[in-house]
Amino acid sequence: MASTEKIDLFKQHKDQYVAAKKPVLVTMDEATYLTITGRGAPGGPEFTDRIGALYGVAFTVKMTRKFAGRQDFAIGKLETQWWLDGDSHDFGRVPRERWNWRLMIRTPPGVAPRELEDAARKLLAKGKAPAAEQVKLESLTEGPCVQMLHVGPYAEEGRTIEAMRTFAESQGLTLHGRHHEIYLSDPRRVPPEKLKTILRLPVRKQEFRREVD
Amino acid sequence: MKNSTYQLYTERILKVLIFIQKNLDEELSLDAYARVAHFSPYHFHRIFRGMVGESLHEHIRRLRLERAATRLKRTRRSIIEIALEAGYNTHEAFTRAFRALCGCSPSHYRRDRSAAGTPGSSGVHYREDGSFHNLQLRVGGEPMEVRIEHVAPLRVAFVRHVGPYNEVETAWERLCMHLGKDGLLGPGTRFIGICYDDPEVTAPEKIRYDACVTVDPDFVAAGEIGVQTIGGGEYAVTTHLGPYSNLGQTYAKLLGQWLPRSGRELRSEPSLEFYLNAPESTDPEDLITDIYAPLEPAT
Numbered sequence: 001m002a003s004t005e006k007i008d009l010f011k012q013h014k015d016q017y018v019a020a021k022k023p024v025l026v027t028m029d030e031a032t033y034l035t036i037t038g039r040g041a042p043g044g045p046e047f048t049d050r051i052g053a054l055y056g057v058a059f060t061v062k063m064t065r066k067f068a069g070r071q072d073f074a075i076g077k078l079e080t081q082w083w084l085d086g087d088s089h090d091f092g093r094v095p096r097e098r099w100n101w102r103l104m105i106r107t108p109p110g111v112a113p114r115e116l117e118d119a120a121r122k123l124l125a126k127g128k129a130p131a132a133e134q135v136k137l138e139s140l141t142e143g144p145c146v147q148m149l150h151v152g153p154y155a156e157e158g159r160t161i162e163a164m165r166t167f168a169e170s171q172g173l174t175l176h177g178r179h180h181e182i183y184l185s186d187p188r189r190v191p192p193e194k195l196k197t198i199l200r201l202p203v204r205k206q207e208f209r210r211e212v213d
Numbered sequence: 214m215k216n217s218t219y220q221l222y223t224e225r226i227l228k229v230l231i232f233i234q235k236n237l238d239e240e241l242s243l244d245a246y247a248r249v250a251h252f253s254p255y256h257f258h259r260i261f262r263g264m265v266g267e268s269l270h271e272h273i274r275r276l277r278l279e280r281a282a283t284r285l286k287r288t289r290r291s292i293i294e295i296a297l298e299a300g301y302n303t304h305e306a307f308t309r310a311f312r313a314l315c316g317c318s319p320s321h322y323r324r325d326r327s328a329a330g331t332p333g334s335s336g337v338h339y340r341e342d343g344s345f346h347n348l349q350l351r352v353g354g355e356p357m358e359v360r361i362e363h364v365a366p367l368r369v370a371f372v373r374h375v376g377p378y379n380e381v382e383t384a385w386e387r388l389c390m391h392l393g394k395d396g397l398l399g400p401g402t403r404f405i406g407i408c409y410d411d412p413e414v415t416a417p418e419k420i421r422y423d424a425c426v427t428v429d430p431d432f433v434a435a436g437e438i439g440v441q442t443i444g445g446g447e448y449a450v451t452t453h454l455g456p457y458s459n460l461g462q463t464y465a466k467l468l469g470q471w472l473p474r475s476g477r478e479l480r481s482e483p484s485l486e487f488y489l490n491a492p493e494s495t496d497p498e499d500l501i502t503d504i505y506a507p508l509e510p511a512t
Contacts (some may be wrong), residue, residue: 010494012254050399063393066386074493128428129399186490189452189501196499 006097011104017151019198023167026200028142033104035138038132041096042080043187048203050103051078053123053131058105058165061117062128076106078148081178089179092158102178104138113137139140142180146173147200153192154181160199168203178201220440223350228262230337243269243414244450256506258411262461264350265337268315268413270336272299274312279285279339281307285323292319351486355505357471359451364505368444369405369425370397370438377417379458381406382492391438392426403427406486407443413461427484438470442486448505449477456497460486460504467506480507 010017016026036054040046058075066072081102084094091099120132146168150160161179168175180200187195225420228250246269247257262268267275281299284290296319311319337350370392374384385404392398409421425443434440450473453462453463464484489501 049400056396056399059389059393059398060396063398064389066390067394075491082382095383119396122394123399124396126396127401128396128401185499186495186501188489189503190499211249 007071007108009108010074011078017182017198018147019196020147021149021151023024023146023164025171025203026145026147028140028145028200028202030139030141032107032109032130032137032139034061034107034111034116034135035102036135037102039098039099039100041099041179042101044096046095048103050131050134053129054103054105054135056103056129057116057119057132057135058107060122061107061115063113064115064119065123071108071110073108073111077182077184079106079180079182081180083178084198084205089175091179102138109136111137142177142200144173145180145200145202145203146175147183147198150197150199152195154187154195154197157197157199161201164199164201168201169206171201171203172206173202174206176204185203217457218476219473222264223260225252225406226350229261230265233273234276234339235411237273237280245412253479255409255481255483256479259461259464259468260472261411261465261469263465264473265469266350270414272311275314276339278311281311282315282322283339285319288303292323292350295428297353323427324385333343357451357466359467359471359475361451361508362448362505364444364446364448367405367427368402368430368432368440368442370428370432370434370440371407371423372437373439374424375418376420376423378408378412378420381422381424384422387437388424388426392428397428397432398426401427404488405443407483408486409483411461411464444505446480447508447510448485449475450503450505452496453502453504455500455501457492457500460502463504467504477511478509480509482507486504 013031016028016031018024018026026112034049034054034057038046038050055075062073062075074181081104082091083100084091085098085100088094116135120129120135123129123132146164148160148164150157165175180202182198182200184196185194185200229246229252232246232249240436241424243258244254246261247254252260258269259270265272277299281295284295285292286296288295292307293304293335296304299307301307301310308318309324315322317325353402370388372384372388374381403426405425406425407423407425409423411418412420423441428440449467451463451467451471453460462479469481484507485505487503489503490499492500
């Protein structure tokens with residue numbers, strides 16, 4: 001057994017996973033994730049299939065390390081980035097089939113791409129998770145973000161996002177970049193009105209158009 | 214028909230309650246009580262707790278104290294003698310337990326003519342003649358969401374744990390490490406616990422538990438990783454939300470409240486627990502467990 005203690009990134013970065021009922025500002029430094037990207041309706045067949053592949057690789061990497069007596073880590077919560085083609089942010093107007101997403105599990109920086117390839121090979125050899133080969137190791141630096149806990153159905157995130165936008169503007173900030181969700185609840189059994197999701201939206205200084213005379 | 218099965222369950226529990234009163238001084242095994250009314254030892258205690266509203270141990274302990282209260286009033290026996298009859302070796306321990314139940318010390322209770330009666334979470338009280346007037350088993354409670362599911366036999370790899378329930382984690386770690394390193398924990402893998410003994414009434418060192426993970430037909434047992442086939446047949450299923458330490462309450466509700474009104478009987482094999490999320494990365498209040506209670510075919 002490894003003498004090193006298990007890494008729990010969720011606990012280590014409590015400041016980045018605050019689930020506040022009011023909007024707060026957080027700063028996201030570079031963070032590493034296992035990721036898999038796709039397109040289509042949330043909860044659809046491709047989406048569900050990719051979640052399975054992502055967890056399969058995460059478990060296999062973790063357990064292989066543990067067996068070898070190397071640094072163990074807790075598998076974090078599922079996170080997803082959402083975006084639309086072009087510059088649009090209007091998810092309400094674009095059919096869900098055309099939503100782009102990147103499913104992510106936060107991972108310690110020490111994990112190497114070779115470990116992912118190894119895990120994918122093992123899963124494929126056992127006939128599990130054909131999409132395992134698409135799982136990648138990616139680093140993201142989101143910088144300053146507004147974050148807030150959303151309680152309720154995913155379809156009702158609009159009101160939470162509005163509160164976040166209002167807060168950002170009061171701070172002289174404007175929303176930009178990809179809509180980021182961190183799932184605290186499991187929609188398989190938790191009723192929609194009780195689902196807890198952290199929303200994270202990158203922000204930057206509002207740009208004022210200078211009046212040129 | 215549903216009313217008649219409820220009546221049947223009530224009669225069977227009543228048999229057990231009478232047996233307990235008649236053998237209040239015996240230290241019997243759980244199986245002995247279960248046999249009295251032909252309950253499966255796997256389910257008996259949860260049915261008892263759900264219907265009576267307290268665990269078997271709590272029930273016996275309370276009845277002994279209620280009997281002691283009667284003897285304080287009606288006999289001239291010394292308090293220490295009565296304490297010993299109630300299963301307490303010291304005056305202090307008896308006084309503490311007695312006060313907790315009756316609200317005053319045994320000597321005060323004996324002197325004070327107005328002190329009488331004992332409250333209880335169940336309507337079943339000690340009576341000298343062993344009769345059961347106004348028997349009040351727990352009724353209803355809030356309705357419970359239960360579905361009947363047919364489960365095909367599941368081939369699982371497992372690690373057997375014998376010891377305290379809160380240490381089953383170690384069995385899970387070994388099982389998941391050995392399967393995970395070979396790429397055997399993929400999407401569709403199900404994580405199942407089989408608890409052969411009720412942690413509420415079994416000595417911690419004797420609790421038997423199997424940590425199980427579904428595997429393909431070509432998986433071969435090796436070392437401490439065994440293989441068995443579980444499930445097969447109909448199950449009553451309910452979802453428990455929250456910490457594993459509260460599972461007992463949901464079991465008691467399913468088997469002691471829902472079951473007697475369902476018109477169904479349980480098969481004599483252990484219930485299964487399907488864990489839907491990982492305790493490692495989930496807050497205890499967000500844990501999801503489906504409890505599967507095995508049913509005899511419907512008649």
